[in-house]
Amino acid sequence: MxxxxxxxxxxxxxxxxxxxxxxxxxxxxxxxxxxxxxxxxxxxxxxxxxxxxxxxxxxxxxxxxxxxxxxxxxxxxxxxxxxxxxxxxxxxxxxxxxxxxxxxxxxxxxxxxxxxxxxxxxxxxxxxxxxxxxxxxxxxxxxxxxxxxxxxxxxxxxxxxxxxxxxxxxxxxxxxxxxxxxxxxxxxTSAPAMAAILLSPPVLDAARKEIRRSSGYNPDLDELARIVRAEVLKAELFI
Structure with missing residues (x-):
């Protein structure tokens, strides 16, 4: 500078x-x-x-x-x-x-x-x-x-x-x-706060729409939440 x-x-x-x-x-x-x-x-x-x-x-x-x-x-x-x-x-x-x-x-x-x-x-x-x-x-x-x-x-x-x-x-x-x-x-912007945002209904719904747009598959919101919890986020964020 x-x-x-x-x-x-x-x-x-x-x-x-x-x-x-x-x-x-x-x-x-x-x-x-x-x-x-x-x-x-x-x-x-x-x-x-x-x-x-x-x-x-x-x-x-x-x-x-x-x-x-x-x-x-x-x-x-x-x-x-x-x-x-x-x-x-x-x-x-x-x-x-x-x-x-x-x-x-x-x-x-x-x-x-x-x-x-x-x-x-x-x-x-x-x-x-x-x-x-x-x-x-x-x-x-x-x-x-x-x-x-x-x-x-x-x-x-x-x-x-x-x-x-x-x-x-x-x-x-x-x-x-x-x-x-x-x-x-x-x-x-902490990890737990971001985890809560990712699992919120509006974000999950936006993810479902994008999945449906790109693949034709229309997943259930509860199933998306399960996948995010089990495979995307760290378990300790929910303790």
């Missing part, structure tokens, strides 16, 4: 968004070496938290005193960080030591905290890898927690791709609900 094209694209972006992206991009550059050092010496969780706090404040736009609460109390237990925007609690952050591989099992306790507080977002990080999880806890249904995105700040991905992902955790982006919009797009 030419410099002129880049400048044109930038001019179409709201000023607040460009400033936020610039902050994120600059912080990724700034903290790459400290992150590498933490990983090299297998830093403990406390040292990792110090770096995470700096990233939240200097790269993601949060105020250390107004927006962040460490050891956030939830009914006698504690989340590593509670994140507030305009005094409204919006997310919990769970921090692991720099070399700890992140896993969904690390979410279980903080997931409980999120449900108790009515939050939809959990951020899991070891400083290097940042994962954002969406929590859905509808009344009478099992809690559903899904990965919205993941970014590895020490990976070979381009700075632009890293910035694009981490930008969704910037205070300004969270306040504007961009991470919620990202999740809605991902959920709408």
């Amino acid at each position: 030419s410099d002129t094209a880049v400048e044109t694209k930038k001019s179409l972006v709201p000023k607040w968004e460009q400033l936020a992206r610039d902050e994120v991009r600059a912080s990724i550059r700034k903290f790459t070496k400290p992150l590498q050092d933490l990983v090299k010496r297998d830093a403990n969780e406390g040292d990792t938290r110090l770096l995470v706090t700096d990233m939240l404040c200097y790269g993601l736009g949060y105020d250390k005193f107004d927006d962040l609460t460490t050891e956030y109390a939830v009914r006698g237990e504690f989340a590593d960080y509670g994140v507030r925007i305009d005094k409204q609690l919006v997310a919990f952050i769970e921090v692991k030591r720099a070399t700890q591989k992140l896993h969904a099992r690390h979410l279980r306790q903080v997931e409980t905290y999120a449900v108790k507080e009515g939050l939809e977002w959990i951020i899991l990080t070891n400083g290097q890898v940042w994962q954002a999880y969406h929590v859905q806890a509808a009344t009478g249904q099992k809690v559903a927690t899904h990965l919205a995105f993941e970014v590895d700040l020490l990976s070979d991905e381009t700075p632009t791709r890293k910035t694009e992902a981490l930008f969704h955790l910037h205070r300004s982006a969270m306040k504007k609900g961009l991470i919620d919009a990202l999740w809605r797009r991902k959920a709408a």
